Amino acid sequence: MANGKTAYFKEFQIYHDTALNFYHALKECKKQEISRLVVEPGVYKITPEGCAQKVLNISNHGFNGPKRIGVLIDGMEDFEIDFSSATLLCDGIIQPLAITGSKNITVKNLRVKFTVLPMLQATVVVRGDGWVDAKPLEDGARVKLWGNKLLGECAENTWADMDLNIEFNGETGEIEAGTGDNTLGVCAGDVNFEYTGEGLLHVSGIKRCPPIGNVLVFYCSRRLSSNIFCEGSADLTFANIDMCDSYGMGILAELCKNITVDRFNTVREDGHFYTVCADATHFVNCEGLIKLENSTFVGQFDDALNAHGMYTRIAEKGDGWLLVKEMHFMATGIKIFRPGDRFAVLHSRTLIPYGEIILDDVEYINDTYAKLYVKDDLSNIKVGDDLENLTTSPDVIFRNNTVRDNRARGMLLATRGKVLVENNYFHTGGCAFFFESDGEYWFEAGATADVTIRSNTFDRCKYGDWGDAVIQFYPRREEEEGKYFHGKISITDNEFILGTNYVAQFDNIDTLTVKGNSFKAEEGNEPEVTIHHVRCEDVQEDIKRK
């Protein structure tokens, strides 16, 4: 489609506002079918008022609506934007980059940073009985004290509780060993704050007093944007991208096909211990192949990668139709019902399919409800059960990456495609792998079919909270005799440097292979696993069964 020509951002400076010029440049590239836009090096500060705008429903973020978008690639094909290592400096509530309804798009050499966020980082300098004084990082924050409570600004003059509070070790940069959420022993909303005359934050009413030098982070977790958001697009490539911070995830892609991510890093800079404020990468109801390589994920507030679908609840049914409901507020408005797609019908507790339907037509009533028109026999389908889209289940390759010192887990994999995880280094506060599909609370789908985890290093994973074992298959609330939620799981030739000795919890698996893994442990610490409801297992001898 494109004309093979390269254009330069400096050619499109017709306004006095940088964001308006990005809008203008992208509009012209689309109109003129330009193949490549080169943005000159530098720092591009953008404010919401000049940004492109589109209503976006960003899965797992939860704040649907018109977003101000710094760089919007909408309805384009065969296009590359090269930022030449420039920084997109977002000054306000901005969706930095979005790709919607596009095909064969490359984004490279980009750095994303925000001026202020509803977040506060502070280093403990004095501690007492039930209190600490902490020195805030000196870079504006979208927070304020309201009485003695710390609130984050989530929209103009609209405030919310600091509902996330974690702690980093000030010397190592790791999550403080043994800690998790609410590191002060109480919810952040119950902590009292006041500023001392010396500009310190006096933090009191706490049950655990962190050591001097440790770094506290409070965040009003309003995921108002994802640094990169992709929807309904195919053949996307991201290369050499640094994320300093964010309102939400690093990359969130939904309903996309074939995504390649190479050298995508979450980056600590300028004394910051935190990086992006949710998952580094997250893929919802995608297809084709998701390939993620040569990247470093550090300091982010959630998992390095999460790939899943969405369970939706059958709310009502009639003659030839089902009314389905998005159950979680972060999953509303995502257009996962596409005529022709194949859906499994399953019990919400076992998540074992008992039927399949093909979608004939769909009527989206609002972001919560959709009415599905189906020609298949619906007589056996029960109101209250869940649907899962089987058409949108990608293959995943995760290779040559580093995951360390982040809140929560390493990877969450819930896709029926072929999954290969190899040659990575994991040093995660929580589980390195957590298989946790859920049809009753988060509603993240679904089962896996073929997962290979090989030749990785697991360096003292699960040194903080967030899960139980280095690799954890979370049990279903109910299971069916002779039926298994997961298919073939193969864990081979990995090196485990043990912190916890609970290497893996295996549950609800058809075929399990654990071979050729090596373990380094302190004296008396030997690797242990639990195995439950597994049809066929081949597990190496030197691992103890709990």
Added chain:
Amino acid sequence: MANGKTAYFKEFQIYHDTALNFYHALKECKKQEISRLVVEPGVYKITPEGCAQKVLNISNHGFNGPKRIGVLIDGMEDFEIDFSSATLLCDGIIQPLAITGSKNITVKNLRVKFTVLPMLQATVVVRGDGWVDAKPLEDGARVKLWGNKLLGECAENTWADMDLNIEFNGETGEIEAGTGDNTLGVCAGDVNFEYTGEGLLHVSGIKRCPPIGNVLVFYCSRRLSSNIFCEGSADLTFANIDMCDSYGMGILAELCKNITVDRFNTVREDGHFYTVCADATHFVNCEGLIKLENSTFVGQFDDALNAHGMYTRIAEKGDGWLLVKEMHFMATGIKIFRPGDRFAVLHSRTLIPYGEIILDDVEYINDTYAKLYVKDDLSNIKVGDDLENLTTSPDVIFRNNTVRDNRARGMLLATRGKVLVENNYFHTGGCAFFFESDGEYWFEAGATADVTIRSNTFDRCKYGDWGDAVIQFYPRREEEEGKYFHGKISITDNEFILGTNYVAQFDNIDTLTVKGNSFKAEEGNEPEVTIHHVRCEDVQEDIKRK
């Protein structure tokens, strides 16, 4: 278009959710071209999850985005919905009724009420030095104490300051004489609150202590919906409609033509002193005739009627184009630029036009900026000046209405159409009339051309704050010699029962007639007016000039 048939809401009960059934009924009425839908009497409690959804940009409300709409009449023609005096009871953040892109629509016999709002009403029962104890109205409120500050919930778990605080006299129901906003002498955000053991609200840190029996209202003024919202529609009739409360205005119509409102009342019920939480009726960039009759407006938080356009700022210009900016956050996203419309160009301080353009084409960039393509000569047009749409300027008839005991003013009129206000009763806390177009802060346009105010009763108007005179033409920051902002103003045969003796401030008027008005005043109190920058005046002899 319609088929002349009447349908009944009870015929459309296919879901277990009332809002979904309204969605379904309206969809079927549209599809089957039904002329009239009768809703059976009763109370219809609706929650957001089943409501119809559309992105709405509601002028003077300021929270654009996907709204959950109880009753959405979209793209319909020749249709009536008769609610048979039923109550639409909105349980959550809901846009109760909206009419978009429709023609010849009648809505009648409707009552609108919310279960809870981010609002607190409390009656003073004890008073001390710098504090009162007040008894809250016992009907849940979307508020909470955060430390010792009172916050209102403006979205799920998102909170804002109580930025509005007014006071009613507990016996008369009037605004407490002499009070206005911030009746406690400090901003509501600076007041301290705590609950006593007896369920009273202890209100301290205040500079004025209201008398026992008076009623305080605190409101987090987030105008998340208008009870009735109309956009891009024509020939609308509203009859016999009661509004008990709201998030925003009673009726907000923008870019509509010909609106008839008959027996539209804001209603105090169940011990409530407040009714709707902004203007009762508000018309932005409308056309044709707005007729409002036989209605009672009491206890609302803003004016009874406001009709105006919107000034937009010329931000940049180029060859054949102007980039214009919506300056006020409550005016963003309104589509006031329509190809073919005629616009005045004016200085923001004088608001006297110095040129006109016809819009050839428009490109809406986002809710803030639009790019206007114009074939007229733009060489004399200055960046920084304002534009006003001259095509959208309706006639107004306001007749046989009562306006009393509300916050703010009676009427704000800023339309170049023919305006007739007759046979009304005004007992307003602030000015009965305020002519206040502004090109620098609120950006509400524009001038008037022909206003007749006759045979009304003004009963002790301006007994609270909000303005200076009973009828006030607010001066422009600058004026032009020999040019006048307002055209022909005629004030005749009205009865003024004087509280303040400052009857009128006349300013910047071409032709002024004040004749045949009668005045009742206490001993020694005689009517006064100020007259400035008026070309031609005919003012009755018995009024003193200040």
